[in-house]
Amino acid sequence: MNTLNRKVLSIFVLLFLLILLGCVNNKKKKSTESSVTEETQAISKPFFKLSLAEWSIHNMIMDKTFNPIDFADKAKEMGFEGLEYVSQLYKPLYKDSADSKAALQEVLDSLKMKSEANGLKNVGIMVDNEGDLASPDEKERLQGVGNHKKWIDAAxxxxxxYVRVNLFGSEDPTVWVQQSVKSLTDLAIYAKTKGIDVIVENHGYLSSNAPLLVEVMKGVNMHNCGVLPDFGNFxxxxxxxxxxxxxxxxxYDRYGGVQQMMPYAKAVSAKSYDFDKDGNETIIDYGKMMQIVKDGGYKGYVGVEYEGTRLSEEDGINATKKLLLKVANELK
Known part of the structure; x- marks a missing residue:
């Protein structure tokens, strides 16, 4: 091989090595970029799923500027995954019917169709005004238990x-615990046959006394009976x-209360009232509260429940959702 051929061959070998090195580096770069993208996506994905509590738009529904049948449409539009219905907001649609049971079923048919069309998960029904489950009067208590069963069927x-219930009735802590345990046991036994959890919200008075509520949970001692910690109802x-x-x-101390309730939590309610210029809730430290929720090992639905008056219901919902996602990225 002459000198010229050797030089040409050397040039080709050098070019080949440069091209090969470039391909390797480019592959490493793409791999690094891919890893960064995956890491970013992992960080931005919260440890919980977002649901919308229908009470957040109760004013729109009660003043008849919004049809509760369209709840799923609104939740989808606002970027939620799950729906938490409120029983009392549908009562006007069936209570005056000659056949209220059939009328309620028509409502449920429409809600199911809407949720499926929007690809959303029906998470639960918050049941109100169906009787005091902690009433010291046995007849009243049993009537309340019976009234709640139709909502277990609906769920x-x-x-x-789940169905969320309230524990109102006796003002005597001992009697309240006793009657609450009996009613929740009755409902949980029935709900178990339907694959439904019965959960209690801290909703004022004795139900907001976290140690008492925990005592009730221990008294019932059933897997499908739990609590719904609400950030604001203490x-x-x-x-x-x-x-x-x-x-x-x-x-009652809201942070201590939620922490005590978390071992029995089957849902979480992110209550909000107002926000400062930085987007933080003015009454509740969301970072502290959501750290408690995360440390409790909770990974289910967190329901946005805006109850403020300064912002519109839609703006309040969006502000709460934005804060939850922001805080999720900041938690340890």
Whole structure:
């Protein structure tokens, strides 16, 4: 091989090595970029799923500017995965019917169709005004238990996993615990046959006394009976002994309360009232609260429940959702 041929061959070998090195480096670069993208996506994905509590739009529904049948449409539009219905918001649609049972079924048919069309999960039904489950009067208590069963049936039909109930009735802590355990046991036994959980929200008075509520959970001791920790409902006593509306004069520690409830939590309610210029809730430390939720090992649905008045319901919902996602990225 002459000198010229050797030089040409050397040039080709050098070019080949340069091209090969470039391909390797480019592959490494793409692999690094892919890893960064995957890591970013992992960080931005919260440890919980987002649901919308229908009470967040109760004013729109009650003033008849929004049809509750379209709840799934609104939740989808606002970027939620799950739906948490409120029983009392549908009562006007069936209560005056000659056949209220059939009318309620028509409502449920429509809600199921809407949720499926939007690809959303029916998470639960928040049941109100169906009787005091902690009433010291046995007849009243049993009537309340019976009234709640139709909503367990409704939840099963919709594909929900829970019904949320209230524990109102006796003002005597001992009697309250005793009656609450009996009612929840009755409901949990029935709900078990339907694949439904019965959960209790801290909703004022004795139900907001976390240690008492935990005592009730221990008394029931059933897998499908739990609690719904709400970030804001820890008022133990209001002026004039009112159940709602009046000024709260005694409150249980919200952070300690949620922490005590978390071992029994089957859902979480992210209550909000107002926000400062930086987007933080003005009453509740969301970072502290969501750290408690995360440390409790919870990975289910967190329901946005805006109850403020300064912002519109839609703006309040969006502000709450934005804060939850922001906080999720900041938690340890």
């Amino acid at each position: 099963a039909f919709l594909g929900c996993y 008022c133990l006593k209001r002026e004039g002994g009112e159940q709602g509306g009046a000024k709260c004069i005694e409150e």
